[in-house]
Amino acid sequence: MSKTYSISDLANEFDITTRSIRFYEDQELLYPARRGQTRIYSSQDRVRLKLTLRGKRLGLSLAEIRELFELWDETRVGSEKQLLLMLNKISERRAALEQQMKDIAMMQLELENAEIRCRQALDELHDKEEFDEKHTGAPSPSS
């Protein structure tokens, strides 16, 4: 028997609510087994959840994530049509990721710039303070 998880195990591990996990099941992203009424998650289910959350961080909707899962599942018994469809989706996703990479790079440059300007402004504030002290014998009003 391989490892299993309760719903709150997963909720704790990934820092989300059980409500979310049940909601993801409702949206057909997860298909946990049951013992009686209680849900039991396999490590497969755990991987799905992990992928789901990663997808979300990248801005995918739950519907899109589900579509990817479905395509991937169908690919295992896939006809040529299914396989080509999957390859299309893959290349779409790749293009989106490339755009995101560019966005992130841009953002990082701008943040870097912003940080430099902040530090300069801080330095100038402190220079001014020293100047004030020398000439008045007291710290500047800003402190």
Added chain:
Amino acid sequence: MSKTYSISDLANEFDITTRSIRFYEDQELLYPARRGQTRIYSSQDRVRLKLTLRGKRLGLSLAEIRELFELWDETRVGSEKQLLLMLNKISERRAALEQQMKDIAMMQLELENAEIRCRQALDELHDKEEFDEKHTGAPSPSS
């Protein structure tokens, strides 16, 4: 006089609706000038819009984007407190971007893998076809 834009100029350029642009103004992300009733956007406004859309692609909410804009504006006349607050926000954003970079890298690896598996599956389908043709003298039913 530097260049200005109408609302539909920007809507067309960035492929969004005028409704969205007005909504962003409502959320205090943009402050276009007016000629009579009509909005007139400066190239500054255009930059703001561009940054807004980039932020959205990275998963920021409009409220978060606005907060960053405000902080950045205040930074120009900033007290030490404001500057330090800005530096904090910057480092938060940077951390988030790093996480996203990791997510993207992971995703790319998985997509790469998926693509390879798809292509293999396709190859196997085609091998099978050739085999069928050799032994039946006719193309396989799948074509």
Added chain:
DNA sequence: AAACAAGTTTACGTTAACGTAAAGGTGCTA
């Protein structure tokens, strides 16, 4: 002058992704 394009405000509608009770089952343990 009439029509047409592009702009405006106001306001209600919609979708996604949960939050938040309410009401109840199951199994341990003090």
Added chain:
DNA sequence: TAGCACCTTTACGTTAACGTAAACTTGTTT
């Protein structure tokens, strides 16, 4: 057996980010 802790379903509420429609002004083309 009473009380927890944890699980369940059902269902209504909420927020963000617009969509969509109505009713109106303003400028310009025929």
